[in-house]
Amino acid sequence: MAIRVVVDPITRIEGHLRVEAMLDDHNKIQDAMSSGTMWRGIEVILQGRDPRDAWAFCERICGVCTTVHALASVRCVENSLGITVPKNADIIRNIMFLTQMVQDHVVHFYHLHALDWVDVVSALKADPVATAALAAKVSPTWGLASEGYFRDIAGTLKKFVESGQLGIFQNAYWGHPAYKLPPEANLMAVAHYLEALKWQKELVKIHTVFGGKNPHPNYLVGGIASAINMQGDNAINMERLNLISGLIDQATDVVENMYVPDLLAVASFYPEWTTYGGGLGNYMVYGDLPQNGIGDISKFRFPRGVILNKNLNEVLPLDLTDSDQVQEEISHSWYKYPEGKTSLHPWDGVTEANYTGPDLPYKQLDETKAYSWLKAPRWKGNAVEVGPLARMLVGYASGKPEFKEVVTAALGKLKVGPAALFSTLGRTAARGLETQLAVRWLREEYNNLVANLKAGDESVADTKFWKPESWKPESKGFGFTEAPRGSLCHWIHIKDAKIANYQIVVPSTWNASPRDAKGQHGAYESALIGTPMADPKRPVEILRTIHSFDPCLACASHVIGPNGEKLAEIVVR
């Protein structure tokens, strides 16, 4: 008899996500549903406000990928108002972008994803001497690897477990047959879980320098707010730059000598996971990290494009303003469209909340009806995946040498071909490889900033169109970025100096989307199908694949009301 596995809440993610998986007689997943179970209504709240304030509201969509919505927002307002930001502002925004990406990816790997692969309790059985030997082999260049160090960590863990208060580690899946790491690898991973936790608070100081705080640093329409004055003591100066430079060195050490070696070591124990979790096989990237202004797509570090059906021989062009390309549909979402409409481009988007799910509390959702607060965005009718794997594949397929280099090196170490990338493990590995690129680019962007300052340019903001009196009575714009979780775009309509319409299509809406009218699954759903589960009551396999996408549900499920309609009264049946 078929089993229906419900996992709600999916933990170690941002926000609220529910997964229901239908298993066949051999406990293999034959169908799945991904349901976003929260909704906040940020776009409705934005209407009628000052467009220069929008970044702050949008930034609060997510505190985990803090900054990404602020960046998309200032870009969309600037696009609408015809503002070109100074070169320093582009570079500093790139530095803030990369800071966010590196910190977020490392935290995802160690604190949100690792426990799917690492058995904390098994680490208790580890021999510190053997662990030190393993660590030296995995990464000879990482400093903390002595026998005494691992003995201390083992002692910490033992006492913690013996205290009987296991906190966040209680009632988990320890001892589950899907865990394959030897005790020493588990102990090393636990040690690095703690090291990463200590380190992650350091790198974000770069945001504090330029944006005053983290999470949620400040952004500015027209550039950045933190002035540069190399001859002054009360703005960005040599002391601040040195702080940043030191933090980049530290991050490089963590990524190159701890994160990437750990990732490849853990991956080598789970070869079967290069065959599960591939999913759609369609990948989309908007592109980002401008080297010659946001308008020059050809000079992005992350190239733009779409790959369909795993075809790495062709990267298709993408246009965010073409109303036939990006569209959202709602056949399985708790929203209503006007008569006769099934799918709309965000420029013309109409949204009306319409909860038709079961009465609360409910036990299960119905995949034949609406079942999510997420809409189903599609590119030319295709369900696509966004995020690190998509970026690495589009970079690789576009023939960018730096992408080829890191991908080829990792595949070589794992002794697998490029096809292994289309999998759960491929997605997790792509995030690590992307971090490797990101930390190198962080240094390059820092150098670019210094070079530009040396050339005498200290300008950080263009204030020509700061005052609403200088704006056209009506304008439209869009602003995109590549958030850690994938492609993100904001669309704005400004009228009489106020926001008339604001729409956001976020990465996790693409990935966590429900089915569409044609019955096409979203990326999470598709990726779960075909995975065997060892023990359906302890759903480690579901967590592995879902976490490989790094879900962010506060981002995904805020979308509503782009045209200022009054929300429908929602009746709970």
Place this chain on the structure above:
Amino acid sequence: MPLRSQSTYDLLRSHGVDRRTFLDYCVKLTATMGLGSVALPQVVSALETKPRLPVIWLHGLECTCCSESFIRSSHPIAQDIVLNMISLDYDDTLQAAAGEQVEEIRKKVMKDYKGQYLLAVEGNAPTKAGGAYCTINGQSFLSILQETAADAKAIVAWGSCASHGCVQNAKPNPTGAEPVKKLITGKPIINVPGCPPIAEVMTGVLAYILTFDQLPELDRVGRPKMFYGQRIHDKCYRRPFFDAGQFVEAWDDEGAKKGWCLYKMGCKGPTTYNSCSTVKWNNGTGFPIQGGHGCIGCSEANFWDNGPFYERLSNIPVPGIDSTPDKIGETLTVVTGVGVAAHMGWQLAHRKPNPARQPAEKHD
């Protein structure tokens, strides 16, 4: 019934932390909590002997910035809190288990530690649509909050969402999101506002509760006085420029490069109660004004609706850079009497904080 078998100090010892390091940690903790050295022995004693407090940390409608801030704490660091100070039994952002297993934990803690656990709430609850705007395991977050609060010892409302409502509660509040104090009665609630709150403020509040076995002294809107007693403006390092009438007039202008006062760019420091200008952010690296942008007032109730952010607080003239006392006098005579009184009162209030002058909460 003892809450746990080992004290923080026991655990630190077992981690190989020596007593000197432990005492150093206690000193920093004491300072963070705004306590004098007199209180140090109390802190040391508490961490040596007190059991770890069970904590259930719920997430409603939010963005997780509070959790992210929390793990940025530098003294104490997140590891110490989670492994040594509290027993973080339920927190869906960090929890190893998922689904059924994690809901079992919540129920178990509620039963085993009835009346003894601390409930930490990040985010708030939507009240419209029968609670369908935020559900966990098919249950409305609102009912989970009410159910979990019923047997909690006390509630910590993390951040502006749980304390005041924050962004989803801004007009027109489409989901009917309401802060904890509107939904839960009969329980002590500590509001720790900010979007997010400063990391060391969050850990400082917890450490105070653990150390002194009592809730911190609260102001009339339920905020710990130790961290929310003064306006950012009162302790701002750019304050001398305000007093001298030296202001940033446009982004990236000469004043911006010299770090002058951001009041004219809409800085809400003069009406915002928080520790940003003293504790600062990210281990003292800086704070919004130091980063060149005005304060947006993120720890104040309804700050989203008190904007726009770039509009200065009132139209009351402030001394210009080339103003002489005579010129200021002239200006003052042409504004309304109310304006003068407000300005003078405001200036005076800077010198001497007066709780009665705190901005009223619109919702209260």
